[in-house]
Amino acid sequence: MSLIELFLLAVGLSMDAFAISVCKGLSMQKLRVKHALIIGLYFGGFQALMPWIGYVLGIRFQGAIKAYDHWIAFILLGIIGFNMVKESLDKEAESCDASIDVKTMLMLAIATSIDALAVGVTFAFLDVQILPAISFIGCTTFIISVIGVKVGTVFGARYKSRAELTGGVILILIGLKILIEHLFF
Template sequence: MSLIELFIIAVGLSMDAFAVSICKGLSMQRMSWKNAVIVGLYFGGFQAGMPLFGYILGSQFKEAITSIDHWIAFILLGIIGFNMIRESLNKEEECVDCSVAPGNMILLAIATSIDALAVGVTFAFLQVRIVPAVSFIGSTTFVLSIIGVKVGNVFGTRYKSKAEFAGGLILVIMGVKILLDHTLGI
């Protein structure tokens, strides 16, 4: 997997965390860089840890399903991407409170990184170098989460659904690319 493809996946995965970070920033009376870094650490850490966990799980089954791994990657990324797109089109705004308490942040970090677990499974099938990949994903999410808090504090919810839609679309496109690479040799 090329660095550009990994960057695209990292940005796509981080869009849920970015959207929640915007809500965090929206709910803050005053922008707090300390709280923004805490948000970034939680989201970045879980976005790095979940694909690692998925990779370990996927590696256990790799031998048994190598012949259909590209279909699994396509289906998983497609489901995740379409779900993100569907959620972005939902008109109900569901912003979270401004608390950065550990219990609150752990639940949000898990919720925004479940898709990264599935991507980690696909990484096992694609023979991705996992440590650099998860480090890159975590770092990207960390930075975008801090930016999201600032954007939310300044602009409100204007960009939340657009970010989630873009993230979903990116994951669907990557799933199609993986399928085409393996079936057509493109």
């Protein structure tokens, strides 16, 4: 996986965290750097942790399903991407509060990083160097989440659905690229 592909994947995975960060920013009276950093650490940390867990699980089954790994990567990324696109088109407004207590942030961080768990499984099949990859994904998500809080405090909800739509399309395209490379090259 090239650096550009990893960057696009990291951005795609971070769009859910960005959307929640925007929502958190919307609910704040003013930007507090400490709160933005805490939100970024939760989301970035879990976006790094979950692919590692997925990788560890995937490596155990790699030998048994090596002939189908490209299909698995395509299907997992496609499902995740499709769900993100679907959520972005949902007109129902989501409510969000400014709370950054441990329980709230843990639940949000886990919920926004479940798709990264599936991506970690695909990393095992693609022989990706996991430590640099998860570090890159975690740092990218941290930065994007902090920016999301700022965007939320300044611009409002305009960018939330666009972020989810963009992230979903990126994940679908990466899954398609993996499938095409394995089938035709």
